[in-house]
Amino acid sequence: MTDPSSEPQPRFVADRCLGKGSVERLRALGWSIVRISDVFVGDAQDVEVVPGLVEFEVAVPCLMP
16 A cells, blocks of 8 residues: 555646635645746636646646635
């Protein structure tokens, strides 16, 4: 049996609407999060963002409130 703590942790993506404060609180709890606004400037549309996230190997496409 594999020790769960030795498994690689999933990486999440936070949509802009989640807010910087929420992302920082989740990071403080140990979450690995990529903020869309840190990667894509301006008002990038989903058709640009979603394919661009492939390089980040995210486990969940989006966290939204």
